[in-house]
Amino acid sequence: xxxxxxxxxxxxxxxxxxxxxxxxxxxxxxxxxxxxxxxxxxxxxxxxxxxxxxxxxxxxxxxxxxxxxxxxxxxxxxxxxxxxxxxxxxxxxxxxxxxxxxxxxxxxxxxxxxxxxxxxxxxxxxxxxxxxxxxxxxxxxxxxxxxxxxxxxxxxxxxxxxxxxxxxxxxxxxxxxxxxxxxxxxxxxxxxxxxxxxxxxxxxxxxxxxxxxxxxxxxxxxxxxxxxxxxxxxxxxxxxxxxxxxxxxxxxxxxxxxxxxxxxxxxxxxxxxxxxxxxxxxxxxxx
Amino acid sequence: xxxxxxxxxxxxxxxxxxxxxxxxxxxxxxxxxxxxxxxxxxxxxxxxxxxxxxxxxxxxxxxxxxxxxxxxxxxxxxxxxxxxxxxxxxxxxxxxxxxxxxxxxxxxxxxxxxxxxxxxxxxxxxxxxxxxxxxxxxxxxxxxxxxxxxxxxxxxxxxxxxxxxxxxxxxxxxxxxxxxxxxxxxxxxxxxxxxxxxxxxxxxxxxxxxxxxxxxxxxxxxxxxxxxxxxxxxxxxxxxxxxxxxxxxxxxxxxxxxxxxxxxxxxxxx
Numbered sequence: 001x002x003x004x005x006x007x008x009x010x011x012x013x014x015x016x017x018x019x020x021x022x023x024x025x026x027x028x029x030x031x032x033x034x035x036x037x038x039x040x041x042x043x044x045x046x047x048x049x050x051x052x053x054x055x056x057x058x059x060x061x062x063x064x065x066x067x068x069x070x071x072x073x074x075x076x077x078x079x080x081x082x083x084x085x086x087x088x089x090x091x092x093x094x095x096x097x098x099x100x101x102x103x104x105x106x107x108x109x110x111x112x113x114x115x116x117x118x119x120x121x122x123x124x125x126x127x128x129x130x131x132x133x134x135x136x137x138x139x140x141x142x143x144x145x146x147x148x149x150x151x152x153x154x155x156x157x158x159x160x161x162x163x164x165x166x167x168x169x170x171x172x173x174x175x176x177x178x179x180x181x182x183x184x185x186x187x188x189x190x191x192x193x194x195x196x197x198x199x200x201x202x203x204x205x206x207x208x209x210x211x212x213x214x215x216x217x218x219x220x221x222x223x224x225x226x227x228x229x230x231x232x233x234x235x236x237x238x239x240x241x242x243x244x245x246x247x248x249x250x251x252x253x254x255x256x257x258x259x260x261x262x263x264x265x266x267x268x269x270x271x272x273x274x275x276x277x278x279x280x281x282x283x284x285x286x287x
Numbered sequence: 288x289x290x291x292x293x294x295x296x297x298x299x300x301x302x303x304x305x306x307x308x309x310x311x312x313x314x315x316x317x318x319x320x321x322x323x324x325x326x327x328x329x330x331x332x333x334x335x336x337x338x339x340x341x342x343x344x345x346x347x348x349x350x351x352x353x354x355x356x357x358x359x360x361x362x363x364x365x366x367x368x369x370x371x372x373x374x375x376x377x378x379x380x381x382x383x384x385x386x387x388x389x390x391x392x393x394x395x396x397x398x399x400x401x402x403x404x405x406x407x408x409x410x411x412x413x414x415x416x417x418x419x420x421x422x423x424x425x426x427x428x429x430x431x432x433x434x435x436x437x438x439x440x441x442x443x444x445x446x447x448x449x450x451x452x453x454x455x456x457x458x459x460x461x462x463x464x465x466x467x468x469x470x471x472x473x474x475x476x477x478x479x480x481x482x483x484x485x486x487x488x489x490x491x492x493x494x495x496x497x498x499x500x501x502x503x504x505x506x507x508x509x510x511x512x513x514x515x516x517x518x519x520x521x522x523x524x525x526x527x528x529x530x531x532x533x534x535x536x537x538x539x540x541x542x543x544x545x546x547x548x549x550x551x552x553x554x555x556x557x
Contacts, residue, residue: 047386098315164402165395172382175353179375180397180451227431229388233404 003029003143018252023139027260030141031244033149034205035214037156037198039240042219043233044191048171051216052102053090053192056109057199058211060086061133062116064200070119076145080200086112087196091188136207136261138248149201156194163187168229206261214261217268218243224275243268292324300504300516301328302363304371304455304487305350309358312345318510319345322358325506325515329363332481332488334502334518336495338531341509343491344378347459350489351375365454374453374486376444378460384433390443391415391428397450418446422476438469442476449480456481458490470494474501495522 007025018024045054063086064079071078086108093104120130169177170184178184202211222235247264250256256263292308303326312320320342327333335343349356351373365371392403394415399408407415419425422442427435435443441461448456461473474497481488492498498505498518505521507513509530514521 047383049383161402162400164404165397165399168388168396168403173377173380175348175351176375176377176380176447178353179351179373179457180448181372223385223387226387227389228403229386229392230402230404230406232387233402 003146016249018249024248024252026141026143026146027138027248028245030138030146030149031205031248031264032241033146033153034198034201035240035244036237037153038202038214039218039222039236040156040160040233041191041195041198042215042217042240043222043236044167044171045195045215046219046223047168050195051212052105052109053087054195054199054215055212056090056105056112057083057087057196058203058208059109060112060116061200061203061208062120062130063112064116065133066116066119069123079203080197082112083196083200084193087192088189091192095185095188132207133203134207134209135259136203136205136210138205138260141204145201145204152194152197152201156198159190159194163190164233167191206264210261210265213265213268214240217265217272221268221272221275224272224279239268239271243271298326298328300326301331303327303361304329304331304363305489306361306363307346307350307358308361310346310349310356310360311358312342312349312354312356314354320349320356320508321511323508323512325512327487327489327506328504329487330485331503332478332501333490333504333506334498335489335491335506335508336493336498337508337513339493341530343493343508344459346508347457347489347491350457362455371454372451374448374451374456376441376448376456376458376461380440380444382433386433388432389428390419390424390430390432390435393432393443394418394428394446394450397447414450418449419443421449421480422446438473441469441473445473445477449484453486456486456488456490458488460491460493470497477501495527498522 003026006029007022010025010028011019019028045051060083061079064082065075067073067082068075068078090105090108093099093108094101097104166177166182166187169180169182170187174184174188199211199215202214206214218240219232219236221239222232225235226232244264247267248260250267251258251260251263297303298306305327307323307325310320310323311318323346335346337343345354348354350360350362362371391407391412395403395407395411398411398414401408416425416428419428422445424439424442424446427439427443430439432440432443445458445461448458458477461477477488478501480486499522502518504516505518506515507521507526507530513530514523514526
């Protein structure tokens with residue numbers, strides 16, 4: 001399946017010098033798919049305090065790569081597969097044990113990092129690859145990844161459409177949702193699976209260090225702008241997409257020449273500062 | 288060691304909506320509930336009373352399937368032969384109070400599939416308003432959920448439970464954090480709704496004054512079953528002293544209505 005027709009549309013809509021290169025067009029398409037997904041999931045991550053969860057998933061990327069090396073499988077497959085395993089595992093432990101949620105995540109978090117580092121440290125040739133995972137590199141995204149992102153985009157938006165209200169119910173009080181006939185377990189596992197996949201793609205774009213920022217900064221800014229749950233969703237989407245596009249374009253300018261991921265997060269942070277100022281002017285507490 | 292319940296598989300106080308038989312709960316090796324045999328009569332208002340740490344909330348959570356237990360809990364099927372619809376009013380929502388979520392959105396959340404970011408279906412908006420009006424919370428629909436007072440929150444949670452069109456309404460300490468006046472208003476409201484809609488009510492309470500005027504059936508709990516039956520028979524100074532300690536012998540039984548069922552009488556007594 002060729003995406004050329006799609007890429008050729010881009011310079012016509014946005015006639016900018018930097019968007020003439022194919023890798024920039026691919027990066028833009030990738031970000032236009034990834035940013036709304038991260039923002040939408042971010043709304044739930046922020047409202048239900050799951051930032052630590054997404055941190056643990058992103059750090060499992062190391063171990064995912066390490067597993068790929070051990071099994072001689074392309075890390076592009078082992079990374080999402082391992083992240084899924086970690087995400088679903090954490091939810092299972094949260095549901096089955098009485099340990100507090102952050103303890104469970106903390107234990108899994110350190111275990112996956114230690115595993116990744118242990119394997120990677122055996123093989124010196126891999127260490128240079130590590131930088132790519134720390135800082136991300138959206139500019140190397142290819143057609144296969146874009147098609148995978150597109151598939152995930154459709155599934156995730158369908159889930160958000162079908163389950164947004166139920167997720168809200170569960171986030172407010174799982175026992176209440178269960179008593180009122182919401183299928184809590186199904187939604188919890190489905191959300192964890194989708195979040196794991198989004199996080200792994202986001203590692204590609206902005207790197208392990210900044211994944212959580214990509215999820216929560218747009219949602220945190222959206223919280224300051226809106227008074228309703230519906231409004232917060234749209235604000236987060238708007239801020240996420242605007243930050244991603246602006247960040248990509250700015251990072252490609254000669255005067256900037258910065259890492260794309262970091263630039264995106266900085267733009268999103270600019271939105272947050274603006275939203276906090278608006279909230280302060282309204283005389284509210286900042287989120 | 289399993290004892291058999293004194294009354295076997297029946298409720299001596301009428302037809303049972305819920306029957307607890309030898310229910311025990313252990314968390315981390317510590318016994319929270321031991322061999323509870325109790326029932327909630329169909330169509331009645333049952334109160335679970337007892338001191339802090341007596342296992343009142345635990346008993347509710349076993350009923351809701353939220354905690355592992357031993358023994359059996361029988362929930363009578365409804366007229367269609369299915370499991371009854373349950374409405375649950377939790378003690379509190381431990382949510383982020385700064386979260387943007389209006390009361391109307393909170394109500395619509397359980398009514399409509401269409402995500403809140405696409406707005407409200409008009410039928411759902413109407414139904415949500417109807418339910419809020421039923422709990423005298425219609426003025427709150429535009430307010431942020433996190434900005435509600437304890438009593439307002441309680442009524443909105445009740446409206447959410449009524450949305451289930453419940454046959455069994457389960458409430459956990461509905462008067463906790465609400466002042467005396469507010470507690471009485473809530474109690475009258477519940478009484479009226481129960482008469483109108485005919486659900487069975489099961490609630491945890493530590494407010495004995497409300498219970499004595501409101502409940503038709505009382506389960507006194509202190510990790511074990513201390514006593515069970517109509518309030519006038521159960522809430523004797525002896526039982527109260529046994530489960531709460533010396534000072535609780537103060538409830539005046541003569542002030543209780545003879546059949547124990549008329550909430551509003553009690554609520555008007557100031």
